[in-house]
Amino acid sequence: MAGVEALSLRDFVANAKASAFFANCHKVARFTDLSHGSSLSGRPHDLTGRSVLVATKSQLTTALALIGLDGRARRLVIAPPDAEPDHLTAVIEAAEIDAAVIDAGTPPGPARGLPACVTATASIMPMRENTSARHGTEWVLMTSGTTGVPKLVAHDLTGLTAAIKAPSPADDAAVWGTFYDIRRYGGLQIFLRAVLGGASLILSSAGEPVADHLIRLASRGVTHLSGTPSQWRRALMSPAIRAIAPRYIRLSGEIADQAILDRLRATFPRAIVGHAYASTEAGVAFDVNDGLAGFPAAYIGVVRDGVEMQVVESSLRIRSPRTASRYVGGSEKLADAEGFVDTGDIVERRGDRYHFAGRHGGVINIGGLKVHPEEIEAVINRHPQVRMSLVHPKRSPITGQIVVADVVLKTDGEEGGTRQVELKDDILKHCRAALPRHKVPAAISFVTTLNVAATGKLLRRQELADA
């Protein structure tokens, strides 16, 4: 969106219509109050020009604090809700953090010991603002999915918002919701979409059951709803899914396979079902809204909306103005000499489309044959009785590793013993018809649930992968 470099988030909330709000299950905060007020306990000035760690527990206090900090802090570093205290200590040092924003739920830890520590609330106190002094705030996100200290990925507001198109008049009444936490890149995109579009945003509260969240989204009239495929699969398991009627459904953060796209289309026949590809480092690369998994091969090798993509040794590489500028601390380069970021995501061309096949490093090795678990999951998920699946390696004395699958059925384990054996056979038959035999799971276990990490992504068992 043009002109963002000159503006801070406060300018957008100031121009939003009077009805726009942020809400969680306890509280509603209006944009108009934020434009001449602050949630930072009357102490926003203590944070001016500082490098600030945002270590709030609640997403709502985070949202309000981000608006108060953009244009005020020199740098803001957003801690995800599951950040470990040891990691935060390393982050504080690497990002030269000298202030923190916490809330009532922030656990004891290094954030509370910083020279300036301001408690954010979900209430907005009126405050006169001196708007002359402006900082071009650096936004720093932490990477997920790796063990050890997270990497600190630096963006500016221009890059973070570059994929957001000016809202059309038809979107005037948009109400956004997100299953995806706004402290991660994919969720932050939804927060920024709401703020730049002057649209309300419904946030989940920590520990809120999916059904309660869905009912709340429905009662607020959600029109635009975003989550990872795993979060959507879980939401579809709840009867409360029928309460909502979004116009736009967005998936990001994991591979959107055809089965989940089809299921969402069948559940919400009038909604646009789109999946977006983005990473913390590479930024938003593209949206796909044709209802099909993967993306058109024509996207590769050209510049679209300023984004250029290439495939090198099956790995997707991206150069764009939405790409992060650098890692904070450490000497690791984020992009190559030509400015391309290697996403580590493996793509395979089938016909005129590229499909995501998994992650570099997430590969299972079966006697020298490489297998991406995601590819097998996509096949299993197409079976009509399967809700979701997790394919993982199992140690094998013969081939080193072998693939096995944990499967959640739509009928939730009500099947009797004989029926279970038949179903396993049927799913395996379905796999054999679609996959070479080394990719067919050696065994299938029916489970009632699969673990979804705080990132909203299916939790893979790294310890088994390492075996």
Next chain:
Amino acid sequence: MSVKLTIIEQMERIAREHGKILAPLKEDLVLADCGLDSLGFAVLVARLEDTLGIDPFTAAEDAFFPVTLGDFVKVYEHGGR
């Protein structure tokens, strides 16, 4: 079903699934010549863990893979005790 019958049934099944032809399953049949390839054996061991609840090869530090079908069955019978 006995351990031996379970093993033989699974071997026949995997051979069918993988489009392999099994040699007659006698006690002294050398496993390497039985008709299953290494992937077939890997699947067999994983399936047997599923049905018999044990994986004697992966559990033991120095597990060696038996030579004949009779030895293979004994490993499971022993491991099951």
